[in-house]
Amino acid sequence: xxxxxxxxxxxxxxxxxxxxxxxxxxxxxxxxxxxxxxxxxxxxxxxxxxxxxxxxxxxxxxxxxxxxxxxxxxxxxxxxxxxxxxxxxxxxxxx
Numbered sequence: 001x002x003x004x005x006x007x008x009x010x011x012x013x014x015x016x017x018x019x020x021x022x023x024x025x026x027x028x029x030x031x032x033x034x035x036x037x038x039x040x041x042x043x044x045x046x047x048x049x050x051x052x053x054x055x056x057x058x059x060x061x062x063x064x065x066x067x068x069x070x071x072x073x074x075x076x077x078x079x080x081x082x083x084x085x086x087x088x089x090x091x092x093x094x095x
Contacts, residue, residue: 009073016066020059027055 031051035042042048 007073009069013066013070016062020062020066023055023059027051
């Protein structure tokens with residue numbers, strides 16, 4: 001735990017959740033810039049559907065990674081143990 005009472009896993013998970021949420025406005029910006037630059041009418045809304053499908057395809061893994069990191073920090077029982085110290089000399093017989 002840090003001085004503020006939140007673990008680093010919690011902070012990383014919040015960044016992934018924020019990225020998952022911000023994918024949708026970014027996809028809409030891409031869609032509207034595509035419409036304004038090409039001048040196409042997109043009467044059936046297929047361009048918008050494509051952008052939303054891509055946004056869901058990007059947001060879902062980000063949200064899943066965030067949920068896994070959050071769950072590991074919440075239910076994992078602590079941080080990763082420190083690695084074992086390396087021996088100063090290699091063992092005999094491996095020459």
